[in-house]
Amino acid sequence: MATKLSPKQYVERAERLSGGHRLCAGCGAGIIVRQLLMGAKDNPVVVSNATGCLEVSTTIYPYTAWKDSFIHSAFENAAATISGVEAAYKSLERQGRVDSDKPYKFLSIAGDGGSYDIGLQAISGALERGHDIVVACYDNGAYMNTGFQRSAATPRGAWTTTSPNGKVSIGKTQPRKNLTAIAVAHGIPYVAQASPHNFRDLIAKAETAFETPGPAFLNILSPCPRGWRSADEMGMALAKMMVESCWWPLYEVVDGEYKISYDPKNRKIPIRDWMKQQGRFKHLFTPANEEFLDELQVDCDREWERLKQLAALSTPADKPVAE
Amino acid sequence: MSTQTKLQAVTGNQAVAMAMKQIDPDVVAAYPITPQTDVVQTYSQYVADGLVKSEFVTAESEHSAMSACIGSAAAGARTMTATSSAGFALMWEVLYVAASMRLPIVMTTVNRALSGPINIHCDHSDSMGGRDTGWIQIYNEDAQEAYDATVMGFPIAEHAAVRLPLMNMYDGFIISGAIGPLRALSDEQVQDFIGQAPPYPSLLQPKNPATFGPFDGLHGWYFEHKVSQNLAMEAALPVIQDTYDRFAELTGRQYHHLMTYGMEDAEVALVTIGSSAGTARSVQAKLRSEGIKVGIVKPRTFRPFPTEEFAQAISGVKAVGIMDRADSFGAQGGPLYLEVLAALYQRGVSTKTVNFIYGLGGRDLYPQNIEEAIRTLQSAADGGDLPNSRIYLNLKGAQ
Numbered sequence: 001m002a003t004k005l006s007p008k009q010y011v012e013r014a015e016r017l018s019g020g021h022r023l024c025a026g027c028g029a030g031i032i033v034r035q036l037l038m039g040a041k042d043n044p045v046v047v048s049n050a051t052g053c054l055e056v057s058t059t060i061y062p063y064t065a066w067k068d069s070f071i072h073s074a075f076e077n078a079a080a081t082i083s084g085v086e087a088a089y090k091s092l093e094r095q096g097r098v099d100s101d102k103p104y105k106f107l108s109i110a111g112d113g114g115s116y117d118i119g120l121q122a123i124s125g126a127l128e129r130g131h132d133i134v135v136a137c138y139d140n141g142a143y144m145n146t147g148f149q150r151s152a153a154t155p156r157g158a159w160t161t162t163s164p165n166g167k168v169s170i171g172k173t174q175p176r177k178n179l180t181a182i183a184v185a186h187g188i189p190y191v192a193q194a195s196p197h198n199f200r201d202l203i204a205k206a207e208t209a210f211e212t213p214g215p216a217f218l219n220i221l222s223p224c225p226r227g228w229r230s231a232d233e234m235g236m237a238l239a240k241m242m243v244e245s246c247w248w249p250l251y252e253v254v255d256g257e258y259k260i261s262y263d264p265k266n267r268k269i270p271i272r273d274w275m276k277q278q279g280r281f282k283h284l285f286t287p288a289n290e291e292f293l294d295e296l297q298v299d300c301d302r303e304w305e306r307l308k309q310l311a312a313l314s315t316p317a318d319k320p321v322a323e
Numbered sequence: 324m325s326t327q328t329k330l331q332a333v334t335g336n337q338a339v340a341m342a343m344k345q346i347d348p349d350v351v352a353a354y355p356i357t358p359q360t361d362v363v364q365t366y367s368q369y370v371a372d373g374l375v376k377s378e379f380v381t382a383e384s385e386h387s388a389m390s391a392c393i394g395s396a397a398a399g400a401r402t403m404t405a406t407s408s409a410g411f412a413l414m415w416e417v418l419y420v421a422a423s424m425r426l427p428i429v430m431t432t433v434n435r436a437l438s439g440p441i442n443i444h445c446d447h448s449d450s451m452g453g454r455d456t457g458w459i460q461i462y463n464e465d466a467q468e469a470y471d472a473t474v475m476g477f478p479i480a481e482h483a484a485v486r487l488p489l490m491n492m493y494d495g496f497i498i499s500g501a502i503g504p505l506r507a508l509s510d511e512q513v514q515d516f517i518g519q520a521p522p523y524p525s526l527l528q529p530k531n532p533a534t535f536g537p538f539d540g541l542h543g544w545y546f547e548h549k550v551s552q553n554l555a556m557e558a559a560l561p562v563i564q565d566t567y568d569r570f571a572e573l574t575g576r577q578y579h580h581l582m583t584y585g586m587e588d589a590e591v592a593l594v595t596i597g598s599s600a601g602t603a604r605s606v607q608a609k610l611r612s613e614g615i616k617v618g619i620v621k622p623r624t625f626r627p628f629p630t631e632e633f634a635q636a637i638s639g640v641k642a643v644g645i646m647d648r649a650d651s652f653g654a655q656g657g658p659l660y661l662e663v664l665a666a667l668y669q670r671g672v673s674t675k676t677v678n679f680i681y682g683l684g685g686r687d688l689y690p691q692n693i694e695e696a697i698r699t700l701q702s703a704a705d706g707g708d709l710p711n712s713r714i715y716l717n718l719k720g721a722q
Binding site: 059062070080081082087089090122 | 383540
């Protein structure tokens with residue numbers, strides 16, 4: 001993994017997404033993009049972006065917030081589109097037809113709808129073909145751009161407009177799909193989970209992803225005050241709590257070896273702590289649902305233990321995990 | 324007439340793969356589907372043998388193949404692909420994106436029926452379904468035409484006044500898999516003919532980063548962008564003819580938007596696209612020897628639609644039959660019929676018309692079916708009536 005630098009050193013890197021875009025106050029997506037692009041250092045980047053909040057808010061014609069080259073084609077094909085750009089670069093570079101001092105880097109970015117659901121096939125194809133690209137997902141847990149519909153990333157029990165709680169429903173009944181594990185199953189050289197509240201970790205992971213030859217996948221937790229029904233200013237604090245609860249663990253998988261990037265150990269908090277600050281879970285906080293909340297906690301703990309076992313299988317016993 | 328290679332016997336797909344090899348695009352992104360498959364297979368072998376410089380993206384679907392083509396062309400690379408049928412249908416969403424981004428991708432569409440029921444044989448419902456995607460559409464009769472049109476693809480698509488994607492069609496199996504004669508150009512002739520693309524903004528210009536495909540909502544310029552696409556289509560019509568003419572100087576093979584056969588003195592005319600035109604010409608020869616003055620009109624350029632050329636070609640005939648190898652359910656007839664009728668009405672050409680639907684799902688079109696069609700037109704020319712409803716050729720049972 002790339003060395004984590006001090007905040008001061010990161011501040012010296014160029015801002016590559018300009019202000020004035022139309023993302024909501026408190027949205028994680030713009031923050032994540034700025035951190036990801038810091039990871040590209042001073043290499044030029046071509047960004048392929050799926051249809052969604054990020055795209056509609058940053059490229060309102062005739063304006064663009066992107067200082068790098070950017071392409072949006074459709075919802076499900078950001079990864080396929082970047083495949084084509086990368087193939088073009090390889091071909092033109094080989095022919096001496098790219099006029100650039102620094103090598104180009106290629107980033108595909110989509111929300112959870114464009115990654116877990118409608119874009120999954122294109123991501124899988126691009127990862128399998130081995131393009132030298134970074135595929136990132138900003139996961140806010142629903143189709144927020146169209147008004148909070150459930151996706152395969154929506155947490156079990158969450159209210160969305162297509163998984164509403166009602167007299168006979170508790171909200172979304174199914175557990176989340178584990179997209180990070182699916183990416184790992186492709187046998188690609190680098191996969192990581194990150195959160196923007198820990199920006200040193202995220203930028204270092206982005207840097208590693210960009211520098212790793214071949215495909216890399218980053219799954220990034222993205223606060224959404226509108227869809228989470230949470231306070232605008234609480235986004236980073238909530239992301240931190242979700243990581244502290246080990247519900248969104250920070251880890252990386254390098255050539256199949258699991259490494260946990262952050263283990264809260266005895267500071268691990270219950271998932272209820274952040275759930276009760278998000279209106280999408282409000283209906284669960286009744287005496288009748290205590291057992292269901294306990295079940296969700298058991299699910300979270302089991303996944304965390306499983307991840308630790310995978311890391312233990314990968315890590316020599318004398319090599320401690322960062323605290 | 325310059326030196327061309329000797330006459331060869333090849334399938335339509337081999338002819339197109341050869342043209343692609345001679346063009347040697349920067350990127351090919353494709354997915355296999357019958358009956359296009361051996362275009363992709365043959366090209367893969369060229370890549371494996373180091374005969375081309377192309378990057379080959381073996382996409383996991385046609386949607387992703389076209390999406391990769393979009394990324395590649397936006398990055399400034401000459402980009403080609405090929406598809407058929409369901410693959411074409413799966414691309415449908417992004418075909419519009421390619422055209423609206425003004426990306427000069429060249430695609431071979433080997434015509435095949437759409438499901439369902441599933442059927443792998445020829446009809447034109449795939450590409451006819453994509454006639455409003457904003458792509459230039461050229462229909463070819465045989466392997467030679469398909470080869471020639473492939474060579475002419477980039478000079479048309481990349482022309483500064485055009486900048487539109489272009490698709491070339493030929494009939495699945497009938498042309499794609501059947502062996503026919505081909506006179507190919509030399510590699511040098513192809514490279515000289517296609518030349519270099521005029522400069523255009525791309526994703527890979529570090530001093531001039533560009534945003535492609537921005538959001539263009541309610542208060543934006545979406546409407547104006549659509550109008551500009553139509554202006555580019557209008558501009559394409561003379562560019563296509565100029566390219567046909569320039570190709571004729573090189574090869575002696577002169578193409579037009581409409582190829583006409585015996586229309587000078589025709590009393591009745593049959594309009595037909597693709598391989599059926601060959602069958603129609605052989606029947607024409609027979610019936611002319613009996614004194615029936617029948618002409619054949621074979622459209623090559625379908626998008627942009629050559630309205631004026633149709634009006635001129637058909638003006639003067641007493642009855643015209645328009646043959647469609649695709650149907651438009653619930654409309655007055657197939658797509659070619661509807662567009663020819665609109666052209667004739669707009670240009671004040673009044674004649675008796677009828678729509679023949681034929682060949683759906685690869686149903687054979689025999690010479691006697693065409694003869695039957697021409698005799699129907701002749702009886703109308705002699706004072707009889709033509710039905711407003713479709714006439715189906717070689718339909719089991721009903722007739």
